[in-house]
Amino acid sequence: MSTFARIDAVSSLVLDEETLPDELGPDQVQVDITYCGICATDTHNYTSGGQIPPATFGHEWTGTISRVGASVSSVRDGDRVIAAVGPACGTCAMCRAGHADHCDLSFAEANGVTLDAPAHGGFASTLVVSERRVVPVIDGVSDVEAALVEPTAVTFHAVRRARQSLGAVVVVQGAGPIGLLTAQHARHAGAGRLLVIEPNADRRAAATALEFSDVVAPGDTASAWIDEVTSGLGADVLYECTGAATLLKSSSEMVRRGGTLALLGFPMTDSQISYGDWQVRELTVIGSLAYTHDDFLGAMRAIADGSVQVESLHTATIGLSELAAMLDELDSGDTSQTKVLLDPPRSGE
CATH class of the missing domain: 3.90.180.10 (Medium-chain alcohol dehydrogenases, catalytic domain)
Incomplete structure (x- = not known):
């Protein structure tokens, strides 16, 4: 039985x-x-x-x-x-x-x-x-x-799909399990600077424990960090890991013209966006759901060699x-x- x-x-x-x-x-x-x-x-x-x-x-x-x-x-x-x-x-x-x-x-x-x-x-x-x-x-x-391994494969798949460039300025929105794993894959993929945005103090502490030095609550501090690091251009890649439909528009606004918005969190309600803004700024928007067989092998290797904790x-x-x-x-x-x-x-x- x-x-x-x-x-x-x-x-x-x-x-x-x-x-x-x-x-x-x-x-x-x-x-x-x-x-x-x-x-x-x-x-x-x-x-x-x-x-x-x-x-x-x-x-x-x-x-x-x-x-x-x-x-x-x-x-x-x-x-x-x-x-x-x-x-x-x-x-x-x-x-x-x-x-x-x-x-x-x-x-x-x-x-x-x-x-x-x-x-x-x-x-x-x-x-x-x-x-x-x-x-x-x-x-x-x-x-x-x-x-x-399974959530690690989900996030491995997303970072692989984003085709993040070496040295990219990366923002990870949300420091739940998916956000923390995504941030580690992004770091392993060669992010030059990486910001984690998270409202919950315990989750910010979890990100800091994983040796992310730039971890802030949403708001002016996050905006100021992006402006300073990118000279006002915006992030090269933003990984949206919360699934909060209300954050989609504001997340896209943190991305530079020609940058990439990668969607991992799954919203349970409809979202409102400025289609014209995305078009004018030529954003690349990448949806990511689940994984392929290969992602599990890559995720396990990243865990085994310590690249992802x-x-x-x-x-x-x-x-x-x-x-x-x-x-x-x-x-x-x-x-x-x-x-x-x-x-x-x-x-x-």
Whole structure:
């Protein structure tokens, strides 16, 4: 038997049990979950009553392979693995058109809508998924670090898409987990000067602990920093990591003419922008959602060699019975948590 959490109503979840299959499909693997991170998508799913596919409720998981199907060749029993998406399939419409970085199958896997998607996510003791959905953990990455590879891959993907130039003046708006990871990737990618903007004092402290020297609250101080460092031109690249729809216009105004606005935070409401302003200033606006298979490998290597520090983002570990209360706390905004990991009961416990 396996225990898992599922959403049953708005801001409500229940713990349920399922009987594991006697035999796995030929390309399936069974993963005993070690940790599963909680992210903003999980909170939105919880407060919306489950409007996001159930397989994504708990998508930042790591665990150990406990069974494999007859055709599985990339992993074996006892391997530590992380949740991922498979390589470009080569046969979907996007792949056939030469756009393998936007493979339809990989994108569907990231959003939990493939035909073989599990009925629940990683807030569970055990999960059965396709072999495509797991990647072995490389040497030098701890279990806690492995649980943070998925958001690290999200931010790795975004910085890679932004094509940030060496020596660029970079602004990161928001110092939650996504902002702190983005800032580290931007630094690793060769940012010349980097400003982190964050209203929450605890999160500013977290950014400072990661050795970012320019960390300020929103407002005049941030504007003055950009003006001084760029001689009034504006940032070369701004990574918007809050997902606050009201900040989109003001974020774009911090970017220089010809600069790049990279969007990571996902707004739950519509935004208003000045289309004409973006056009006159020839902004490059880049949306970024999820990742490719390659991003997971790059993210793990960055963690393993110390270029990106993730363990300091881990502020709490909870059990399944504490999940609803933690989601309520995270949704309230009145929390000191950065990244919370769920440690579920093991299968059979």
